[in-house]
Every structure is written in C-alpha cells, then in structure tokens.
Amino acid sequence: MILGIDKAKVASRALGVTFESTVYPVQIDGNTYNLYDTAGLGEYTGGAVDSPSAVRNLYRLVTDLSNSGGVSLLVFVMKQGRLTESILKNYTLFHRGFCDSNVSIMIIVTGCENVQPTMDTWWTENEASFTNAGMLFDAHACVCASKGRKTDIGYRDEDLVRESMVVVKRLVVQSCMSNGWEKVRNSKRVTLKIH
Numbered sequence: 001m002i003l004g005i006d007k008a009k010v011a012s013r014a015l016g017v018t019f020e021s022t023v024y025p026v027q028i029d030g031n032t033y034n035l036y037d038t039a040g041l042g043e044y045t046g047g048a049v050d051s052p053s054a055v056r057n058l059y060r061l062v063t064d065l066s067n068s069g070g071v072s073l074l075v076f077v078m079k080q081g082r083l084t085e086s087i088l089k090n091y092t093l094f095h096r097g098f099c100d101s102n103v104s105i106m107i108i109v110t111g112c113e114n115v116q117p118t119m120d121t122w123w124t125e126n127e128a129s130f131t132n133a134g135m136l137f138d139a140h141a142c143v144c145a146s147k148g149r150k151t152d153i154g155y156r157d158e159d160l161v162r163e164s165m166v167v168v169k170r171l172v173v174q175s176c177m178s179n180g181w182e183k184v185r186n187s188k189r190v191t192l193k194i195h
Helices: 051-067 085-098 121-132 158-175
Strands: 022-028 031-037 074-079 105-110 139-142
Touching: 022 158, 051 085, 074 085, 105 121, 105 158, 121 139, 139 158
Parallel strands: 074 105, 105 139
Antiparallel strands: 022 031
C-alpha cells in the first residue's frame, strides 16, 4: 500500500508467505525511507517461519539496523479485531524487548473499510483497551489495505486504499525519529530465550 505498487509478497492464505525480512525503499516528500517487511510472529508451526526462527530473524534485523545507523520507527500492523495475548506479547517483544522502549512506534490497524462513520472510529472505540494493556503508541492509523473486489469501474475500495496511503505516509514522516536509535553495546552476551 505504501509503495503504491504490488511489490511485497502478500497472500490471503491461512499460512504466511514471508520467510525473512525484505527492505523496500520508498520516497515520501523527497526523502527515502527504508521499510522492512518482516515475518509475522505467532504463526502456525507449519507456516513459512516458525515462531522461534521468526524471533531470531527479527532480533538479528533490529541488531543489524542498530549497528548500521539505527532504528527510526517501529510500525506495528494488526488486523482490526480483538486485542489478544499474542498481540500484547509481540508489542512487548519488539518495543520493550528489542528496542528498550526507545524507538517511536505507530500502530496501523487494517481491515477498517467497513467501520462507520469513519475508519478511525475503530481506534476511538478501542484505544483505551490498548492503553490499559500498557500498549502505548506515538501515532495510529486505521486503514483499508486491500482494494477489494473488482467492479465494472475499478476496485470496490480503491479510493479508501489511496486515502489510507496518504495517512500512513504522513504519519511515517511525522513519527520517524531524526536520529535512529542504536542499541548500547556492552560486553555481556545477549541470549534470546524463546518459548
């Protein structure tokens, strides 16, 4: 959606299709931002990447980025619906565990095309649940990320996708830290314990 073209591998299958992190440079307001598409966490063990491997891959990505200029923004993407224990664990792992709560974080809630009166109503009605769970965000966007079914004149939700793209790009520019966060290096070896 942010790229404006079909480039990142996506599927509506029961199992994920992203094996490892892929970088997508994108121009926003004349500046280049590197967006990293990562494997999701909490996937069924028969999926593209099991959870322990996904966590290791993500930790390696955050460490590599930290060592080569820093991490400027975390974008937490979830489909609108219930706040689950898995969502809370993923937030905690990324924001607190990997980045010591030192990186700006925004949430993008997808699947909001049928929320009334506006897509953002979903966040207005649910923000307190996230806050009560300790999930604090610097910015949010409720979006439509899929064009939907093809009609005689285009795609059903094409206008909502364009609107969502504008909102997300604006929030990326506003939320991105000017100096990327770098993990403080020390002599202690970091060990990941994966359950």
